[in-house]
Amino acid sequence: MKRRQLLLAGAGLLAGCDRIVQTPQVRQMLAHTEDITRTVQRLVTAPGALAPEYTAADISPTFKGNGTIDPDDEDYQDLAAGQFKDWRLDIGGLVAHPAKLSLDDLRAMPSRTQITRHDCVEGWSCIGKWKGVPLGSLLQQVGLRQGAAYIVFHCADRLEQSLSAPKYYESIGLEDAFHPQTILGYEMNDQPLPVRHGAPLRLRVERQLGYKMAKYVMRIEVVNDFSHIGSGRGGYWEDLGYSWYAGI
Amino acid sequence: MAAIQPSAAGTAAGTRITIYRHSGVVRITHWISVLCMTMLLMSGLMIFNAHPALYWGNISDFDHPAFSIGAIRTPDGRSQGQMLLFGHRFDTTGVVGLTQGPDGQKLARAFPPWMTIPRYYSLADGRQWHFFFAWLFVLNGLFYLGYSLLTRHVRRDLIPSQRDLRHLPGSILEHARLRFPRGEAARRYNVLQRLAYLLVIFVLIPVIVLAGCAMSPRLDAGFPWLVNLFGGRQSARTMHFIVAWLLVAFVVVHVAMVMLSGPWNNLRSMITGRYVIETDREGT
Numbered sequence: 001m002k003r004r005q006l007l008l009a010g011a012g013l014l015a016g017c018d019r020i021v022q023t024p025q026v027r028q029m030l031a032h033t034e035d036i037t038r039t040v041q042r043l044v045t046a047p048g049a050l051a052p053e054y055t056a057a058d059i060s061p062t063f064k065g066n067g068t069i070d071p072d073d074e075d076y077q078d079l080a081a082g083q084f085k086d087w088r089l090d091i092g093g094l095v096a097h098p099a100k101l102s103l104d105d106l107r108a109m110p111s112r113t114q115i116t117r118h119d120c121v122e123g124w125s126c127i128g129k130w131k132g133v134p135l136g137s138l139l140q141q142v143g144l145r146q147g148a149a150y151i152v153f154h155c156a157d158r159l160e161q162s163l164s165a166p167k168y169y170e171s172i173g174l175e176d177a178f179h180p181q182t183i184l185g186y187e188m189n190d191q192p193l194p195v196r197h198g199a200p201l202r203l204r205v206e207r208q209l210g211y212k213m214a215k216y217v218m219r220i221e222v223v224n225d226f227s228h229i230g231s232g233r234g235g236y237w238e239d240l241g242y243s244w245y246a247g248i
Numbered sequence: 249m250a251a252i253q254p255s256a257a258g259t260a261a262g263t264r265i266t267i268y269r270h271s272g273v274v275r276i277t278h279w280i281s282v283l284c285m286t287m288l289l290m291s292g293l294m295i296f297n298a299h300p301a302l303y304w305g306n307i308s309d310f311d312h313p314a315f316s317i318g319a320i321r322t323p324d325g326r327s328q329g330q331m332l333l334f335g336h337r338f339d340t341t342g343v344v345g346l347t348q349g350p351d352g353q354k355l356a357r358a359f360p361p362w363m364t365i366p367r368y369y370s371l372a373d374g375r376q377w378h379f380f381f382a383w384l385f386v387l388n389g390l391f392y393l394g395y396s397l398l399t400r401h402v403r404r405d406l407i408p409s410q411r412d413l414r415h416l417p418g419s420i421l422e423h424a425r426l427r428f429p430r431g432e433a434a435r436r437y438n439v440l441q442r443l444a445y446l447l448v449i450f451v452l453i454p455v456i457v458l459a460g461c462a463m464s465p466r467l468d469a470g471f472p473w474l475v476n477l478f479g480g481r482q483s484a485r486t487m488h489f490i491v492a493w494l495l496v497a498f499v500v501v502h503v504a505m506v507m508l509s510g511p512w513n514n515l516r517s518m519i520t521g522r523y524v525i526e527t528d529r530e531g532t
Contacts, residue, residue: 033380034376034379037383041464042466044467044470045470046470049470051468054306058306060307060308062310064308117481119481121298122298123295123298124301124482125308125482126308127306207469240372241370242371242372243375246465247466248463248465
């Protein structure tokens with residue numbers, strides 16, 4: 001009897017906890033924590049501080065492919081079948097000169113190669129070598145217009161198996177967009193970027209967690225705010241409750 | 249332990265003196281720490297559940313974790329909770345890895361719902377709770393530390409004297425026999441208490457906070473020494489996990505000592521500040 005009462009009391013307490021967790025005021029308070037973390041982390045680290053870079057000997061023998069590893073989107077499948085010869089990176093929004101760039105166009109631009117550590121929000125880490133176009137130089141080329149504040153990456157993949165499911169997207173602010181290690185990678189470990197890791201092009205934002213680093217990038221949109229995109233929180237995972245700032 | 253305002257009452261056996269044992273700041277920061285450590289542990293276990301494996305070094309060698317908790321299917325088709333530690337596999341069905349869910353169904357999850365915040369699986373929510381209480385815990389700790397250094401609480405009450413240290417073997421024996429300081433000796437923290445609190449405040453908590461910071465990619469860019477201090481990001485994560493359980497072990501022993509050495513008196517002293525000591529003779 002006593003044990004049963006104790007168990008019931010315990011269950012009640014735990015159910016109460018879950019109810020507290022889901023109240024809007026508590027959600028609000030937790031959202032403010034994200035702002036504090038972002039603000040403080042930016043205050044104590046230099047804007048241009050580089051993420052640690054490693055040597056070829058440190059590269060992970062197997063780099064985990066996470067999230068989508070083979071988009072089932074038909075248009076994407078066609079592009080992949082043609083070795084992405086018909087793929088074009090569409091850059092638009094608040095830019096002076098909207099552009100459509102092929103893989104060859106991107107490969108002809110100055111590049112950066114870096115061996116960096118990829119930290120997944122789940123907790124694991126892998127080290128890989130990435131080569132790509134610095135996003136900052138690409139943005140300078142197309143020219144940002146007045147009000148540009150966020151760079152949004154629209155992707156080819158859906159994480160849920162339904163046509164009505166939203167496609168993956170992500171967004172970053174200008175500080176990260178113009179950071180020297182922020183690149184649009186088209187090579188991984190000296191090979192063309194494999195489909196598993198986001199072919200033909202993926203974002204590398206080395207001072208944030210893996211979910212910010214959109215794979216299968218099809219379109220880049222420069223915006224003033226992202227509240228009209230998806231559910232308005234700046235990314236596929238953000239719309240599901242993950243924090244927009246993923247520096248922690 | 250602040251100045252003593254004794255209110256003595258003589259009894260046949262001796263004298264009961266009420267002393268003012270814990271200052272307001274110590275009491276408040278103590279209970280905020282209790283709340284924070286509970287929430288940090290439970291939300292931390294939720295975060296661990298997202299990838300219930302630990303590694304040494306910078307990267308995850310997925311096939312050879314140093315430690316993991318999971319659910320496997322045995323050759324005869326049964327599912328089983330399994331913990332891997334130092335290359336040995338343990339059947340943990342019913343405890344971790346595979347447990348009975350709230351609906352009575354088998355649930356394959358590293359740490360079961362009763363141990364995590366929130367109870368339902370959500371890495372996103374677990375992280376939010378963890379970071380909120382991490383901030384509160386660190387600010388609370390810094391406030392305690394500043395206060396304790398300024399008021400010489402650390403110097404006076406925590407750092408053991410030469411005499412305390414000479415009494416260390418004796419104190420260990422007394423604790424082993426569950427005989428605790430009484431009378432005048434109970435006015436002060438004993439040497440084992442002092443060493444335990446110093447270890448927690450100046451070693452375990454700083455290490456767990458730094459290991460937590462070392463997991464942040466942004467802080468690793470600003471302070472590359474941070475992740476190197478632990479020998480890699482996965483090592484930092486593993487240390488964070490180990491120290492969390494060392495703190496749990498401390499709390500278990502701490503609460504046991506409270507229970508064994510007068511639960512009500514101890515608890516009251518941490519709530520109202522007042523602590524009763526009994527002396528054999530008056531004027532000692």
